[in-house]
């Protein structure tokens with residue numbers, strides 16, 4: 001089944017503030033979307049609505065294919081060494097080639113380090129290792145370049161191109177230039 005993600009007439013209210021309204025998107029066939037906007041405009045809120053973790057105040061989301069959200073929350077046990085924490089999920093996710101993924105994200109030297117000691121960029125690379133283990137069709141990447149060095153940013157770009165080149169859909173929320181050809185959705189265009 002080809003990956004697709006659509007949103008119709010989405011509105012989002014946080015507290016007493018309406019962040020956006022009438023937001024539409026329609027993604028399929030390897031589409032890459034860059035959601036832009038200044039701090040606090042609602043990019044992360046939109047990503048959580050698309051992921052089904054937050055209710056919209058209006059509108060709906062439909063999708064075809066499985067979906068993964070990568071954000072600043074690292075779903076790995078902070079007390080465990082990274083290798084053990086990754087293995088726990090590799091088994092549950094049915095990861096086909098975990099050692100290759102660890103190598104791609106250059107995590108071998110960190111496998112004995114407790115997750116809570118990882119630096120910001122190391123945590124982000126561990127989050128990508130988890131994402132790659134899951135083989136989901138739709139990637140929702142919230143500020144995926146935060147904390148990554150130049151080489152790791154380039155790697156994330158090439159992994160994203162590979163994902164979309166294989167028919168996967170990807171949404172990147174970032175206030176930064178992502179350095180890739182992408183459709184753009186400026187969240188401020190949907191401000192009330």
Ligand SMILES: Nc1ncnc2c1ncn2[C@@H]1O[C@H](COP(=O)(O)OP(=O)(O)OP(=O)(O)O)[C@@H](O)[C@H]1O
Nearest residue numbers: 014015019037038039040041042043044045046175
């Ligand atoms: N649980 C909450 N209750 C009330 N307001 C919230 C809640 N969570 C977030 N907000 C507010 O919603 C607004 C949008 O937050 P969001 O994280 O979606 O923005 P963002 O565009 O991703 O920002 P940034 O670029 O800084 O990450 C902010 O003003 C934030 O304070």
